[in-house]
Amino acid sequence: DGGITQSPKYLFRKEGQNVTLSCEQNLNHDAMYWYRQDPGQGLRLIYYSQIVNDFQKGDIAEGYSVSREKKESFPLTVTSAQKNPTAFYLCASSKGAGEKLFFGSGTQLSVL
Amino acid sequence: GQQLNQSPQSMFIQEGEDVSMNCTSSSIFNTWLWYKQDPGEGPVLLIALYKAGELTSNGRLTAQFGITRKDSFLNISASIPSDVGIYFCAGRSGSARQLTFGSGTQLTVLP
Numbered sequence: 001d002g003g004i005t006q007s008p009k010y011l012f013r014k015e016g017q018n019v020t021l022s023c024e025q026n027l028n029h030d031a032m033y034w035y036r037q038d039p040g041q042g043l044r045l046i047y048y049s050q051i052v053n054d055f056q057k058g059d060i061a062e063g064y065s066v067s068r069e070k071k072e073s074f075p076l077t078v079t080s081a082q083k084n085p086t087a088f089y090l091c092a093s094s095k096g097a098g099e100k101l102f103f104g105s106g107t108q109l110s111v112l
Numbered sequence: 113g114q115q116l117n118q119s120p121q122s123m124f125i126q127e128g129e130d131v132s133m134n135c136t137s138s139s140i141f142n143t144w145l146w147y148k149q150d151p152g153e154g155p156v157l158l159i160a161l162y163k164a165g166e167l168t169s170n171g172r173l174t175a176q177f178g179i180t181r182k183d184s185f186l187n188i189s190a191s192i193p194s195d196v197g198i199y200f201c202a203g204r205s206g207s208a209r210q211l212t213f214g215s216g217t218q219l220t221v222l223p
Contacts, residue, residue, distance in 0.1 A: 098143075
């Protein structure tokens with residue numbers, strides 16, 4: 001079955017550490033996205049990519065980095081520069097930019 | 113940027129009751145989407161709307177694309193316990209490359 005897979009489900013970060021969240025899709029979608037969700041809040045766009053080897057900053061890109069070396073994969077690195085990283089992170093993909101999104105099951109990141 | 117106002121922010125209803133929620137935008141949208149998110153999971157697409165005035169159903173759920181193209185509505189009939197979750201609207205204007213999301217409606221169904 002086609003889908004979008006995020007891993008791990010839970011992740012813990014120590015102070016000053018970089019961590020990478022994985023996102024893989026086998027839907028043959030061109031566009032991929034990363035959102036951050038804080039408790040009781042909506043979705044805020046971190047980064048998005050419309051095509052391989054290209055990506056753009058969203059509304060809250062500071063302290064995060066991404067890469068898009070393969071169509072299927074769009075990993076997100078939460079760097080030590082992100083001072084408040086505790087949140088639920090959602091990866092999504094769409095066939096084209098701005099079309100309906102399909103989401104992964106999310107990664108809960110917490111700081112030790 | 114574009115703004116979406118979703119209301120109500122939360123709802124507590126009795127099992128069996130009908131539910132209504134809505135989203136309004138500051139600009140004209142050409143796509144409206146409604147998602148549901150269960151706790152600890154990613155949002156799942158419920159209904160997609162692409163034309164002003166369009167009314168689309170998915171089981172007990174019905175959504176409408178407002179005539180002004182600046183609003184959308186979601187109705188749930190005869191609510192059941194598994195309807196609990198957060199409902200998000202999302203929309204896109206003609207030139208936008210990504211969706212704009214509402215802040216969500218937290219629905220609680222009481223037995």
